[in-house]
Amino acid sequence: MKVLQFTIPVPLDKSIIVQKDVLPYFYPHLHRHQEIQLTWIQQGEGTLVADNNMHSFRSNEIYWLGANQPHIFKSESSYFLPKSRKKIVALVIFFNPYGELSAFFNLPEIKLLKNFVQQHQSGFKVPPEHAVEISGKMLKVTNSTGTEQLIHFVDLLKQLSTYADITPLASGQKTQLVSxxxxxxxxxxxxxxxxxxxxxxxxxxxxxxxxxxxxxxxxxxxxxxxxxxxxxxxxxxxxxxxxxxxxxxxxxxxxxxxxxxxxxxxxxxxxxxxxxxxxxxxxxxxxxxxxxxx
Incomplete structure (x- = not known):
């Protein structure tokens, strides 16, 4: 589904984008982008629509969204009230395995990680029992730069690829491309x-x-x-x-x-x-x- 195609701004010296969101509510429109998105909901609750499926989300949950997967984190209605003082807090990592990182993902040593990325184009929720472990690795990526950040990023993907209890966010049947x-x-x-x-x-x-x-x-x-x-x-x-x-x-x-x-x-x-x-x-x-x- 071609829905509000976004282009995530990528700094010239970065291939991994880290974003910290502190807002009254999540972006309220269905959209997609070329980058894979790993989102740690640090504060907030609502409904995630991914492709043709819905999932309730809460604080301290982590979601992987595939490249070009239509999605929206819809905050609960109370966040939109005129006098609401609620806010959402999220840590998000974006990366495009087919852009600046394509040469890296084509290395023979990275084959297993590339297979993992390709197998999860429908996204998934990080199993709750692993959320603390993955959030910790996301913080390491956030708090580092250069070569060290890339090393922590690979470690993050490597850990995610070891989980056998991953369930896709969306069914195998895809919606048709539309205008x-x-x-x-x-x-x-x-x-x-x-x-x-x-x-x-x-x-x-x-x-x-x-x-x-x-x-x-x-x-x-x-x-x-x-x-x-x-x-x-x-x-x-x-x-x-x-x-x-x-x-x-x-x-x-x-x-x-x-x-x-x-x-x-x-x-x-x-x-x-x-x-x-x-x-x-x-x-x-x-x-x-x-x-x-x-």
């Missing part, structure tokens, strides 16, 4: 749904945002996202419900269901199990068991 205009339209629809998921949203409402008839909108949305409108809306709502169920701020499951846009607990339970393959209570138990063993 810049269509990509921006898809991004606007994503934004609208993510900002209004907690209210009743009809197909007609979404179609109006795209300036299309409902029938044309259905065809367009399925073609470019691999989702129906309803399945995408349900995934957004369930992603938000998962965050609310595990952050301890809601008294019960029913309250979470209604604050995420569901009009009945029965429908919420059914959709929740369809999306996560678990009931809400099973999901809560599984989450806190994994936290205890992390």
């Amino acid at each position: 810049e205009h269509e990509g921006i339209r898809v991004g606007n629809i994503y934004n609208y749904i993510m900002q209004h998921y907690d209210k009743p949203i009809t197909l007609e409402d979404a179609a109006k945002q795209a300036h299309m008839t409902p029938q044309a909108f259905c065809r367009f949305f399925k073609k470019h996202t691999l989702h129906t409108f309803v399945s995408f809306l349900n995934e957004v709502r369930i992603n938000e419900a998962c965050k609310k169920l595990t952050d301890g701020t809601y008294d019960n499951i029913a309250t979470v269901a209604y604050t995420c846009g569901f009009n009945s607990i029965t429908n919420f339970n059914r959709v929740f199990k369809t999306v996560t393959c678990k009931s809400p209570s099973e999901y809560i138990n599984s989450y806190f068991q994994s936290v205890e063993h992390a």
